[in-house]
Amino acid sequence: MPTPDTAASCPCGSGDLLNACCGRYHAGTPAPSAESLMRSRYSAYVLGQVDYLLATTLPAQQSGLDREAIRTWSLQSTWLGLEVEQSEVLGGQPEHAFVTFTARWHDDAGEHSHRERSAFVQHDGQWFFIDPTVDLNAGRNDPCPCASGQKFKKCCAAYLN
Numbered sequence: 001m002p003t004p005d006t007a008a009s010c011p012c013g014s015g016d017l018l019n020a021c022c023g024r025y026h027a028g029t030p031a032p033s034a035e036s037l038m039r040s041r042y043s044a045y046v047l048g049q050v051d052y053l054l055a056t057t058l059p060a061q062q063s064g065l066d067r068e069a070i071r072t073w074s075l076q077s078t079w080l081g082l083e084v085e086q087s088e089v090l091g092g093q094p095e096h097a098f099v100t101f102t103a104r105w106h107d108d109a110g111e112h113s114h115r116e117r118s119a120f121v122q123h124d125g126q127w128f129f130i131d132p133t134v135d136l137n138a139g140r141n142d143p144c145p146c147a148s149g150q151k152f153k154k155c156c157a158a159y160l161n
């Protein structure tokens with residue numbers, strides 16, 4: 001993994017230096033909000049911080065992630081920018097949020113722009129990304145995969161879709 005230049009401006013486009021922005025979260029400080037987690041995940045794609053991308057996905061989904069595919073996509077793309085459009089903090093116990101953003105990148109197939117409204121949940125003071133491409137494997141009356149101790153239907157299922 002290339003050593004990130006912590007005196008460089010942060011790839012998330014905040015205008016702050018990497019070490020005053022997403023770099024802190026990559027180094028282990030929990031991101032304080034869903035938006036800051038989302039931004040730090042984009043920066044992790046730019047910097048090839050695959051471990052961070054895995055660790056900030058809902059723990060119950062981590063085994064369903066394709067580490068090599070994430071790594072390849074991260075490294076073979078030229079990341080062009082991030083725009084965060086909206087953060088919706090929905091509250092609840094645990095707290096849920098959505099962040100709407102557009103990420104742009106360039107690869108062998110050309111230039112891409114992807115707009116997504118991503119779901120996040122907070123657990124034990126840490127925010128996690130709920131990956132829409134990985135099955136949560138939970139029935140409505142099962143314990144919620146976010147480990148809140150509540151039923152899925154009363155917890156994350158109520159905030160998804």
Ligand SMILES: [Zn+2]
Binds near residue numbers: 010011022039
């Ligand atoms: Zn940043």
Ligand SMILES: [Zn+2]
Binds near residue numbers: 152
């Ligand atoms: Zn939940």
